[in-house]
Amino acid sequence: MKALLLVIGLIGLGTLGTYFYSNQQASTDNASTNTTKIESTAKEEAPAEVPKTATLRLPEKTNNIWEMKAFELPDTKGDLRTLSDWKGKVIMLNFWASWCAPCQFEIPRFVRYQNTYADKGLQIVGVGLDDANKLKNVERSLEMNYPTMVIAQAEAGPLLEKFGNDQQIVPYTVVINKEGTIVYIHRGGLEDEDFNEFIAPLL
Incomplete structure (x- = not known):
């Protein structure tokens, strides 16, 4: 029973960690969409990784x-x-x-x-x-x-x-x-x- 609870606990921690990573990654992606480098074209616009208010x-x-x-x-x-x-x-x-x-x-x-x-x-x-x-x-x-x-x-x-x-x-x-x-x-x-x-x- 203790072994089963330990496995369930580890799965829960893994899921929680994935959730926080996914949300952090989404925040990072959103922060990089406020500028565009001019070397990109209309077909491929690569956002510059700088803060909006820099x-x-x-x-x-x-x-x-x-x-x-x-x-x-x-x-x-x-x-x-x-x-x-x-x-x-x-x-x-x-x-x-x-x-x-x-x-x-x-x-x-x-x-x-x-x-x-x-x-x-x-x-x-x-x-x-x-x-x-x-x-x-x-x-x-x-x-x-x-x-x-x-x-x-x-x-x-x-x-x-x-x-x-x-x-x-x-x-x-x-x-x-x-x-x-x-x-x-x-x-x-x-x-x-x-x-x-x-x-x-x-x-």
Whole structure:
């Protein structure tokens, strides 16, 4: 009888251990779905293993946007744009792609921010790592009210690295204050709490 109870107890512990492992594994898997590496394609999107609210600072030598080598990209209308077009505003530079689900999930919040804070000097600017027509489709479906500059995914690596995104993940947001200083970088989906803490005080 004691032997039987011991066997039953061991089976119970094994089952309980499997349950906790399965739940822990599910939590780990869910935590890695908030960003996407750009080297993945629309058919195979590998999430980057970074926390949603991870932040970092750029090295001092690249900290001022007006001192960096200027870049010029077309927007989805075909007009050439550069960040100096919005000099004097607080710029939220958001790197995204049409195949990136976390990117599209945060865009409605950005639309709301642009509506609410444009009069206070906020300018959101997208950088779409994609085909212009695909980006236009997202712009229409989500009623985006801010411009998106376009660069091919295959050519985006050096630009992402220039802004501190060595891991080449999206979404990725760079905040530039009115003086042109890069003051905040956010990897993954940007939430209202992040905006209220780090961006709203700049306006």
